[in-house]
Amino acid sequence: MPNANKQLAALFEQMAAVLEILSGDRFRINAFQRAARVIDDLPDDLASIGPDVKEIAKIEGIGKGTAQRIAQFLDTGKIKEHADLLAKLPKGLPALLDISGLGPKTIALLWKQAGIESLDDLKAKLRTDELAQLPGLGTKKLENLRKSIKFAQTSGQRVRLGQALPLALWLVDQLRQIQGVKHAAYAGSLRRGKETIGDIDLIVAMQPNPKHPDKAAQAVSDAFVKLEPVTDVLVKGPTKTSVRIAGDKHAIQVDLRVVTPDSFGAALLYFTGSKEHNVALRQLAIDQGARLNEYSLQKNDRPIASRTEQDVYKKLGLTYIPPTLREDRGEITLAQKDQLPTLIELPDIKAELHAHTDASDGRWSIRDLALTAAERGFHTIAVTDHSRSQAIANGLSNNRLEQHVQAIRSVADELKQTITVLAGSEVDILADGSLDYPNALLKELDLVVASPHSGLSQEPAKATKRLVKAIHNPYVTIVGHPTGRLINRRQGMSPDMKQVIAAAAERGIALEINANNWRLDLNDVNARAAIDAGVMLAIDTDAHGPGDFDQLIYGILTAQRAGATKDNVVNAMPRTALVKWLKATRPA
């Protein structure tokens, strides 16, 4: 059964949506939503646990009831309650929840009083103002709905981290130039380094004007909505402003909150989230007889921490939790015990082990690639051009590879005082798990990044076999972008990562977090599972030309979300340790 987790997460999500529209118990809805999230985050396929209610209920956030439903699904492929719930609503109704500004109450109203059963029905009715007759709806609300539907159609999906981060940095820079702005920062899922971002959250600290308390904040939001890329203003209050910005392909919503410098830390914490992390922190505050909101941590209505995030965490009895770990996946317990990992940072990376030159589809000569890597402060660069099957990427034939190795050795010798240049290859893992070059040739290389490039839609069982077989080739050093996915574009393979990771652990080789913002493959959850199994990670940019090394930050954020320290990452090893590790992965 492929992707039991994905299917189950979707089922619980749908049940929650239906219950919302039916005004079901709020806490039951929450429980279903939480179950969906927890299941989606699980590294192991639930199908591999099997329909064992007791075993499933051990998972945090999943109780007996949900476990029984999961077991039922694993047994029969269905959850009866899901079908029963769905039968109570027109099929097209839950989808309306995705429209911004349209919630369960209004959807129920539209359905019961206007006979609307789908998005198409709603669009048809919105061509006139007849819906304004309904209680609670007016012409303005209808106009906003029209806009939201249009927005949902043009943007549709979340934007990639690599699209959102540069825009956010630019916006923060603009905000800092406004007079009176003390601090400006981006928050939200972007700060947590998630692979895709729903909207950009910005926080600004503004020194209040004693005579006109609201005026200072007003000046920021006035300047903000006038920024050139802003296309729509959704909300404009004294402390909260929301706009839409048109991107190249996607529109994105940007929310701005203005606070005083005294509240900046509490606000940054609050708006960085995640929602689940915040809920857990607030519960912790309550347990300690305190309250936490976006302005401060308070005891007896007196603020006791608010200026910095560090202050708030400290007063809650926690060590500082980096944004990338704030997902309520156990980080709060670790912070209570002062056992949080010291996360890997960008400057810890000292080597690039996956990069291309103009011998295949890159835009650098070997020498330029090496010098660029040296400029970044790397002690080692591996040249890993494509193998022969990648004809479209000008992959190297056996003969060309032999010549290429010579050329790399020559540059390596020339630059040996500057940087260590390794001869490698990004070798295709063919559909059956064999490699694209014979072992006699792989033996001549310093390292082999084995990657899947084609046949990415094969069955999970086949994909698992394929990767495991490749890993057992004695010359493979790193598995590059193991699933081959492209975010928002291609799903890639869905192998049983547990088996792939176990094979990598047995062989002592590394799995890649490809830092290219289209890939981020391994993702955070699988990288976490790799770390837990003692597998080393390789964070590589897969650079093809100038500027590509700047993608490294996306790989770092993904690794941080997995809880990686520099001890988990081969690219953070000192030169001698790295060379030693590379040798240890292959036959003597």
Next chain:
DNA sequence: GCCGTTTTCGGCCCGACTGTTTTCAGTCG
């Protein structure tokens, strides 16, 4: 529906803004 170093019952986070209202419900994050 989940959960428990005060609980197996009775809790379950908090505030801003909008549009529609005569004081607030709905939505969002």
